Amino acid sequence: MLANMRIFHCPVDGTRSPITALTWCCPVCRGPWDLDFTPARGVGVNALSGRIDSLWRYKEFLPLDTSAISLGEGRTPLVPLTDTVSAKLDYLMPTLSFKDRGAVMLAELARRLGPDRVVADSTGNAGTSVAAYCARAGLPCTVYVPEGTSPKKTEQIQAHGARLVAVPGGREATALAARAAADEPGVFYASHVFNPFFLHGTKTYVYELWEDLGGRLPDALAVPVGNGTLLLGAALAVSELHALGLIETRPRLIAVQAEAVSPLAAAFHAAADDLLPATPPAPTLAEGIAIPRPPRARQILAAVRASGGTFLTVPEDAIREAQRDLAARGLYVETTGVACWAAVRGGGDAVGGSVVVPLCGAGLKTGMAG
Numbered sequence: 001m002l003a004n005m006r007i008f009h010c011p012v013d014g015t016r017s018p019i020t021a022l023t024w025c026c027p028v029c030r031g032p033w034d035l036d037f038t039p040a041r042g043v044g045v046n047a048l049s050g051r052i053d054s055l056w057r058y059k060e061f062l063p064l065d066t067s068a069i070s071l072g073e074g075r076t077p078l079v080p081l082t083d084t085v086s087a088k089l090d091y092l093m094p095t096l097s098f099k100d101r102g103a104v105m106l107a108e109l110a111r112r113l114g115p116d117r118v119v120a121d122s123t124g125n126a127g128t129s130v131a132a133y134c135a136r137a138g139l140p141c142t143v144y145v146p147e148g149t150s151p152k153k154t155e156q157i158q159a160h161g162a163r164l165v166a167v168p169g170g171r172e173a174t175a176l177a178a179r180a181a182a183d184e185p186g187v188f189y190a191s192h193v194f195n196p197f198f199l200h201g202t203k204t205y206v207y208e209l210w211e212d213l214g215g216r217l218p219d220a221l222a223v224p225v226g227n228g229t230l231l232l233g234a235a236l237a238v239s240e241l242h243a244l245g246l247i248e249t250r251p252r253l254i255a256v257q258a259e260a261v262s263p264l265a266a267a268f269h270a271a272a273d274d275l276l277p278a279t280p281p282a283p284t285l286a287e288g289i290a291i292p293r294p295p296r297a298r299q300i301l302a303a304v305r306a307s308g309g310t311f312l313t314v315p316e317d318a319i320r321e322a323q324r325d326l327a328a329r330g331l332y333v334e335t336t337g338v339a340c341w342a343a344v345r346g347g348g349d350a351v352g353g354s355v356v357v358p359l360c361g362a363g364l365k366t367g368m369a370g
């Protein structure tokens with residue numbers, strides 16, 4: 001069944017666990033797992049033509065090389081916004097957000113492991129995506145969301161047959177509720193934060209750019225960062241492509257947070273390796289990246305530094321304007337998904353050369369900001 005048996009390891013203390021054990025975090029430090037996986041060999045872009053038109057065309061680079069539950073995710077278009085900035089339309093996915101890249105990996109892994117049930121937690125998009133792929137896999141699924149999550153997102157989760165639990169007290173309380181459920185026996189925690197298979201899904205974002213740009217990457221990749229799942233996936237892909245000799249130069253990672261909730265930007269600009277003591281978060285339109293204490297903070301900070309990149313923050317007005325601006329260009333994007341365009345169009349010197357911004361979620365999920 002599990003042709004690709006893999007081992008989880010803890011990046012902090014080196015603890016190891018087989019993935020079949022269903023331990024969702026390191027039992028020593030309670031931190032997130034990394035995966036023992038390096039693509040053994042690569043293929044050049046020319047070898048990819050004619051393959052299946054989904055992210056599964058990159059099978060040599062993935063820890064699971066095929067999926068019985070694919071919904072055709074991946075291969076999103078790249079559209080120019082200016083002479084130097086292009087947008088990758090990752091909202092054109094089966095559940096209308098980029099999270100499908102990671103959720104299909106988690107659900108495929110769960111399908112092979114055969115748990116009693118699956119739990120997930122999110123501000124909406126990851127939960128929606130896990131719910132859809134669990135439906136496809138025939139796995140019972142419970143999704144924990146913060147009370148006040150956009151009704152369009154909760155509707156979508158329930159439409160896929162998942163049980164929805166709305167948790168009072170914000171994102172952190174929601175995560176705690178899900179993790180308590182995840183500790184029960186027979187439960188697979190489809191965590192986009194703790195389970196590294198998710199990152200091996202999101203990394204296909206960069207593989208697609210590499211293929212579409214003829215075997216190279218832009219000078220910089222702008223990425224919205226809450227829990228850093230797209231950023232860490234991107235960093236993983238860049239490092240794999242470089243190690244395999246498939247790219248010569250590595251792009252800078254420009255990490256973007258909402259000014260209202262920017263713990264990583266604060267740590268980065270204070271030259272810290274980890275989060276600083278918490279400052280109370282303010283409300284933001286960018287609900288998908290409003291994460292006050294991301295568990296992979298150290299890895300995110302290290303990845304941005306190693307790339308020679310930086311952190312930018314965007315105020316609420318800039319998010320509103322970016323959403324209106326994109327809509328006026330024909331692109332209807334949710335309020336979190338416009339954050340990178342907001343940052344890059346006002347980014348000044350920090351943003352030089354060619355840049356790709358992801359448009360991560362569809363506007364229909366949140367509507368226009370007031």
Ligand SMILES: [Zn+2]
Binds near residue numbers: 012
């Ligand atoms: Zn540990």
